[in-house]
Each structure stands twice: as structure tokens, then as C-alpha cells.
Amino acid sequence: MALGASxxxxxxxxxxxxxxxxxxxxGVVAVRQVVAAVALNAVVRWSPQSLDRRSWLLVVALAAVMGLMNLTVYEAVSRTGLGLAVTVEFLGPLAVxxxxSRRALDAIAAVVAAVGVLVLVAPGPTSDVAGIALALAAAAAWASYILLSRALGARLPGLRGAAAAATVLAVAWALPVLxxxxxxxxxxxxxALAAVCGVLSSALPYPADMAALRRLPASTYSTLLSANPVWAFLAGVVLLGERVAVHELVGGALVVVANAAVAALPAHRRGAGPTGADPAASGGDDDGGARA
Incomplete structure (x- = not known):
């Protein structure tokens, strides 16, 4: 279920x-965000009246970060391709x-991931600098989402914080844009394609993720999420006709291995898994930012 959701x-x-x-x-992000809000509210029960002022501040901040993350990564996809954009974006969870962590192995993994990104993007005169910058902005937004969702998860158990943020974002930004x-x-x-995007990226993964988290340790679940760049490259090749160069495969593999190595460590040795979504730390909030 975890791999299927990914x-x-x-x-x-x-x-x-x-x-x-x-x-x-x-427009695509707006459609997806509306679908995400509907999907989350279908499986999560929350009440606006139950949120205090501090919780609302965190919800609004989380909504803003979610919107920035989705916009920047999709803009990056439009410029650099799906596989490269998603792989660079994955630096966000790894950075958190x-x-x-204070383990030397994690620092080594970070260096490996940095080398992987350099190999992946192959900096040169023909590099889409703007696209790479957007992917890095998405990575920073994902890291911010992790920290905000962890703080909000301590106040609102489960996915209630993510549901509230997705709803705020849908009403404040996505609906007008749509x-x-x-x-x-x-x-x-x-x-229709944008709606299918919302279903596949939001509506279907939510229940699968929640079911997987009931059966898997957080570290195992986080390790499986390291397959995201792999799926991204495959989807880009099969559905978008993208061509993958050897250096992109090598660079992407290094990033995936670095993420998997960090995620495979026992959860009690770190503050959270590489998705920053240790259910034990955030009351069950998994990678809602990626989905939402």
C-alpha cells in the first residue's frame, strides 16, 4: 500500500x-488542491471551532507552505522534467x-545526496537554472512543511492539521484560481486530466498511506517513500515521453540511496524519519504535504 500510494x-x-x-x-495545482481538500475532509473530521489562535496561525502557515511547495515543484516539472524535479525536491526531507541527527552516517548520506544532485543536474551552459532553483525552492518548502506539520501535529492529532490547512488553501487560493x-x-x-491528477496524487494515496502506517514501523514506511524519485522517472518516461540520460540515472540513484540509508535508521535515533513524518512524533501526520 505504501509503494502503491507513492x-x-x-x-x-x-x-x-x-x-x-x-x-x-x-490551474492544474488549483484543481489538485481542491480535490485534496475534498479527499482529506472525507476521511478526517475536524471543526474550525476546535482550533485555538495558535493552531490557526500554524494552519495558515502550513497552508501557505503547501501552496508554495506544489506551485514550485510543478513549475520545476514543466521546465526540467518530472524525475529531476522530484529528486531535487526530495532534498527537503533529507535535510530535516x-x-x-548527530550520526556521522547521516552526514555522509547528505554528502552522497549532494553529489547525486550535482551528477543529476550536470550543471552547464544548457542547464535550466530557473527550473533547478524552483525544485530547490520546493525542497525548502517541503522541509518547512515537515517542521510546521510536526508542530501542528502536537496540537491536532492525526491528519486534522493537514485537513484544515488543505481546506484553507483550497478556499483562499485554489477555488478563485480554478x-x-x-x-x-x-x-x-x-x-479532466487535472482532476485525475488530484485523484491519483491526493484522493487515492490518503487511505492507502493511513492503512500502511497502521501496519508498518515509521522507519520502514519512510524508507519506502524513498522510491518516489524512481516512480517519478518511470512516470516521466512512460506518460510524458521524457528521455533519461545516464547521468540522471546515476545521480537519482545516489539521492535515493542516501534517503533510504537515513530512513532505515531506527526512529529513536533521530528526531524523525526522512519525510519528517514519524507518526509517533506528529500524531500520525504522514507525508500530507506531498499528497496535498
């Missing part, structure tokens, strides 16, 4: 990329895991 999320991202031309990145997009009368096929 594969579904990256497949959804690839399907969403097919609608970039007609809807634009903001390494930053909360209305503007629909008023432009885009092809219905593009809207």
Missing part, C-alpha cells in the same frame, strides 16, 4: 503535467532528517 502520487503528477499547456501550472481558469473555457480534456 506510485499513484507520481503518476498523478505526470498526468497533471499533460494539462500544463491548456490550464497552466496554477540530517539536521535532527474559477478564473474555468471562465477561460479550457478544453474539458485538460480539466
Amino acid at each position: 506510485a499513484s502520487g507520481q503518476t498523478g503528477a505526470a498526468v497533471g503535467a499533460l494539462a500544463f499547456t491548456d490550464l497552466g501550472v496554477p 532528517a540530517v539536521g535532527t 474559477l478564473v481558469v474555468l471562465l477561460a473555457r479550457p478544453p474539458w480534456q485538460a480539466v
Whole structure:
């Protein structure tokens, strides 16, 4: 279920990329965010009245970070391709895991991941610097999401914090953007692709993740999430017709291995797993940012 949720999320991202031309990145992200809010509210019960002022501040901050993360990573995908963007984005969870650890092995993993990214992007005159910068911004946003969700998870158990943030984001930003997009009368096929993206990247992974977390240790679950870049490369090749160079495979493999090595460590030796989503630390909030 964990691997299936991961594969579904990256497949959804690839399907969403097919609608970039007609809807634009903001339009696709808006559709996906609305679907995410609906999916979360379908499985999570929360009440606005139950949130105090401090919780609302964290919810609003988390919503802003979620929106930034999704926009930047999708913009990066439109420029650099799915596999590269997702792999670079994965530096965010790794940075949090390494930053909360004092083990030498984690520091070595960070160096390996840094080398992997250099090999992956192969800096040169033809590099899409803006695309790489957007992917790095998405990584920073993911790291921020982890820290905020951990703080919010301590106040709101389970996925209630993520559900509240997704709802705020959908109402404050995604719905207005979606209305503007629909008023432009885009092809219905593009809207359908964006909706499928929302289902595959949000609606389906939520229950699968929750079920997997009931059966797997947090460290095992986090290790399995390291497969995200692998699924991203496969989805990019199969659905988007992207070509993968040897250096991208090597660089991506180094990042995946570094993440898996850190994630495989027992949870009690670190502050959290590489997704920063140790259910024991956050009341069950898993990688809601990736999904939402």
C-alpha cells in the first residue's frame, strides 16, 4: 500500500503535467488542491471551532507552505522534467532528517545526496537554472512543511492539521484560481486530466498511506517513500515521453540511496524519519504535504 500510494502520487503528477499547456501550472495545482481538500475532509473530521489562535496561525502557515511547495515543484516539472524535479525536491526531507541527527552516517548520506544532485543536474551552459532553483525552492518548502506539520501535529492529532490547512488553501487560493481558469473555457480534456491528477496524487494515496502506517514501523514506511524519485522517472518516461540520460540515472540513484540509508535508521535515533513524518512524533501526520 505504501509503494502503491507513492506510485499513484507520481503518476498523478505526470498526468497533471499533460494539462500544463491548456490550464497552466496554477490551474492544474488549483484543481489538485481542491480535490485534496475534498479527499482529506472525507476521511478526517475536524471543526474550525476546535482550533485555538495558535493552531490557526500554524494552519495558515502550513497552508501557505503547501501552496508554495506544489506551485514550485510543478513549475520545476514543466521546465526540467518530472524525475529531476522530484529528486531535487526530495532534498527537503533529507535535510530535516540530517539536521535532527548527530550520526556521522547521516552526514555522509547528505554528502552522497549532494553529489547525486550535482551528477543529476550536470550543471552547464544548457542547464535550466530557473527550473533547478524552483525544485530547490520546493525542497525548502517541503522541509518547512515537515517542521510546521510536526508542530501542528502536537496540537491536532492525526491528519486534522493537514485537513484544515488543505481546506484553507483550497478556499483562499485554489477555488478563485480554478474559477478564473474555468471562465477561460479550457478544453474539458485538460480539466479532466487535472482532476485525475488530484485523484491519483491526493484522493487515492490518503487511505492507502493511513492503512500502511497502521501496519508498518515509521522507519520502514519512510524508507519506502524513498522510491518516489524512481516512480517519478518511470512516470516521466512512460506518460510524458521524457528521455533519461545516464547521468540522471546515476545521480537519482545516489539521492535515493542516501534517503533510504537515513530512513532505515531506527526512529529513536533521530528526531524523525526522512519525510519528517514519524507518526509517533506528529500524531500520525504522514507525508500530507506531498499528497496535498
